[in-house]
Amino acid sequence: MIVGDGLTKVYGEKTAVDHVSFTVQPGRVTGFLGPNGAGKSTTMRMIVGLARPTAGRVTVSGREYRELPAPLHEVGALLEARAVHTGRTAANHLLALAQTHGIPRARVREVIDMVGIGEVADKRVGGFSLGMGQRLGIAAALLGDPATLILDEPVNGLDPEGIKWIRDLLRHLAGQGRTIFVSSHLMSEMSLTADHLIVVGRGRVVADESVASFISRASTRAVHVRSPQTDDLRRVLTDGGADVVVQPDGLLVVTGLAAPRIGDLAGDHGLRLHELSPQQASLEEAFMELTATDLEYHGSTS
Amino acid sequence: MTATDASPAYLPPAGNVRFVGVLASEWTKLRSLRSTVWTLLAAVLMLIGFGLLFSWGVVSRWDRLGPRERLTLDPTTISLNGVFLAQLAIGVLGVLVIGGEFSTGMIRSSLTAVPRRHPVLWGKALVFGVVTLILMAVASIAAFELAQTVLSAKAVSTTLSADGVLRAVLGAAVFLTWVGLFGLALGTILRNSAAAISTLVGVLLVVPILANFLPSDWRDHIDRWLPSSAGAALMTPHHTDAALTPALAGLMLAIYLTVSLAAAAALLLRRDV
Numbered sequence: 298m299i300v301g302d303g304l305t306k307v308y309g310e311k312t313a314v315d316h317v318s319f320t321v322q323p324g325r326v327t328g329f330l331g332p333n334g335a336g337k338s339t340t341m342r343m344i345v346g347l348a349r350p351t352a353g354r355v356t357v358s359g360r361e362y363r364e365l366p367a368p369l370h371e372v373g374a375l376l377e378a379r380a381v382h383t384g385r386t387a388a389n390h391l392l393a394l395a396q397t398h399g400i401p402r403a404r405v406r407e408v409i410d411m412v413g414i415g416e417v418a419d420k421r422v423g424g425f426s427l428g429m430g431q432r433l434g435i436a437a438a439l440l441g442d443p444a445t446l447i448l449d450e451p452v453n454g455l456d457p458e459g460i461k462w463i464r465d466l467l468r469h470l471a472g473q474g475r476t477i478f479v480s481s482h483l484m485s486e487m488s489l490t491a492d493h494l495i496v497v498g499r500g501r502v503v504a505d506e507s508v509a510s511f512i513s514r515a516s517t518r519a520v521h522v523r524s525p526q527t528d529d530l531r532r533v534l535t536d537g538g539a540d541v542v543v544q545p546d547g548l549l550v551v552t553g554l555a556a557p558r559i560g561d562l563a564g565d566h567g568l569r570l571h572e573l574s575p576q577q578a579s580l581e582e583a584f585m586e587l588t589a590t591d592l593e594y595h596g597s598t599s
Numbered sequence: 600m601t602a603t604d605a606s607p608a609y610l611p612p613a614g615n616v617r618f619v620g621v622l623a624s625e626w627t628k629l630r631s632l633r634s635t636v637w638t639l640l641a642a643v644l645m646l647i648g649f650g651l652l653f654s655w656g657v658v659s660r661w662d663r664l665g666p667r668e669r670l671t672l673d674p675t676t677i678s679l680n681g682v683f684l685a686q687l688a689i690g691v692l693g694v695l696v697i698g699g700e701f702s703t704g705m706i707r708s709s710l711t712a713v714p715r716r717h718p719v720l721w722g723k724a725l726v727f728g729v730v731t732l733i734l735m736a737v738a739s740i741a742a743f744e745l746a747q748t749v750l751s752a753k754a755v756s757t758t759l760s761a762d763g764v765l766r767a768v769l770g771a772a773v774f775l776t777w778v779g780l781f782g783l784a785l786g787t788i789l790r791n792s793a794a795a796i797s798t799l800v801g802v803l804l805v806v807p808i809l810a811n812f813l814p815s816d817w818r819d820h821i822d823r824w825l826p827s828s829a830g831a832a833l834m835t836p837h838h839t840d841a842a843l844t845p846a847l848a849g850l851m852l853a854i855y856l857t858v859s860l861a862a863a864a865a866l867l868l869r870r871d872v
Contacts, residue, residue: 323608323609342871345711345714346710346711346714347707347710347711347871347872348871348872349869349871362714363714363715365714366615366616367611367613367614367615367616368616368711368712368713368714369616369711369712370611370612370613370614371611374711376707376711378704378707379703379704380704380705380706380707380708380711381703381704381705381708382628382632382699382700382703382705383703384632384633384634384699384703385628385631385632385705386631389627389628389631390705390708392627393624393625393627393628393631394624394708394712396620396621396623396624396627397616397620397621397623397624397712397713398614398615398616398620398712399614399617399620400614437708441611441612442611442612443611444608444609444610444611473609474608474609475609
């Protein structure tokens with residue numbers, strides 16, 4: 298379990314992380330979602346003690362990371378910034394990390410095979426592709442068979458097969474009761490991997506809830522309705538308390554009333570319906586909607 | 600929050616960070632980089648090679664030298680002339696032992712595995728220091744013995760058992776190790792290999808030259824306290840009045856190193872990486 302309490306990081310004039318409080322529970326995959334520059338990486342660096350909070354604190358398994366007697370067994374971390382000496386082989390890199398905790402050589406071999414870099418394990422890391430480097434980083438994170446995994450943008454540089462692999466791995470590890478905290482700026486990725494979301498924008502937490510409730514909260518629950526009696530239906534629905542927008546092609550976009558209620562109202566007034574379809578917001582849309590005011594950089598939204 | 604979840608908590612394997620583990624890790628790091636092996640080899644070859652070269656030079660010039668010049672030539676000092684170049688190789692390696700971690704980002708992995716941080720610096724200093732000391736002691740003795748074989752052609756050679764000679768030869772190894780560890784401290788403080796190497800060269804080679812431009816009564820007071828002069832005092836068999844005694848020279852070097860490593864440790868602990 299990771300607990301952040303009023304976590305703040307100020308770099309000169311810029312507040313990268315602004316009084317962030319959150320709890321990452323074991324037994325599920327928690328997504329850490331936010332646009333680039335929202336403070337995700339800085340927060341993760343503070344969790345593993347690489348950056349010191351300006352204010353507040355963060356604990357893993359009840360202790361500050363620096364106080365953990367066996368950090369690699371408690372936390373495995375894959376951070377965004379490069380963290381491997383390019384002149385060393387992958388196997389020696391992992392061995393050097395393992396030796397600090399007395400982790401046996403057999404475990405080094407095990408994680409190498411687990412992430413599928415067996416063929417290049419004895420080659421120097423400088424020649425690795427982005428994907429290979431990412432797999433090595435994941436191997437290092439898994440080395441201590443840790444209770445908590447912190448992965449900053451783990452799918453970066455991975456091929457589709459690798460992405461599927463890491464998704465399954467994270468779900469499997471969460472199923473064993475481990476704490477999994479994964480950051481991403483890709484919302485579609487999070488919707489497939491995460492059970493729970495912590496969403497940040499401009500250094501602040503803007504949502505901390507399950508993926509399902511995040512989507513439903515953000516969704517305006519629009520319902521698309523078509524009818525040959527457009528004007529009559531529109532009047533009935535407006536009287537019933539809905540907001541109705543009529544598209545040029547005759548489609549009514551109804552908000553404020555659920556689909557069953559719309560159907561009932563139409564039936565009560567003897568109006569025919571040709572289409573009645575509730576619209577489900579995607580995680581992407583939910584994110585855009587909820588963080589619109591918090592986004593550091595506004596992208597062009599379609 | 601308390602752990603009252605229905606799902607059983609995952610228990611990770613046991614095994615804490617221990618200093619012997621950090622030492623093993625630093626040994627793996629040191630031996631697994633080609634640059635380390637090549638630089639150490641270069642230092643050994645420079646030490647032995649230049650000792651031989653200068654000895655041959657003396658032997659070939661011997662018949663043309665006057666009696667005064669012959670008297671000022673010290674066979675131990677001649678054999679240890681390679682220190683001048685070897686110190687650069689060892690110093691650069693000392694910087695790179697930590698500077699390479701900063702430039703590649705490896706330091707983040709190292710400090711995530713050992714978040715108390717200080718053991719990483721002490722582990723590096725101990726492993727690199729011991730490896731360098733042993734290697735340089737062997738190389739210094741080899742340089743000395745090989746040079747004496749050459750010098751014996753003109754009967755100017757000496758032996759390790761002669762007064763102050765063993766201390767001077769091992770003093771060379773100690774000074775070279777000192778340069779390496781001083782480089783390690785500079786690399787940690789500056790976090791940039793190029794800046795640290797420049798500073799190291801400045802302290803070892805440039806500052807003594809600048810000291811020469813001082814008024815002579817100032818220079819006499821300042822020059823002998825410099826690390827380079829203390830090093831020279833340590834590896835000269837015969838003490839002169841201008842230099843520090845070997846014991847005092849060793850003490851000064853120890854003080855310089857302690858202060859620089861303490862600064863390095865304090866900054867390593869405090870800074871974000």
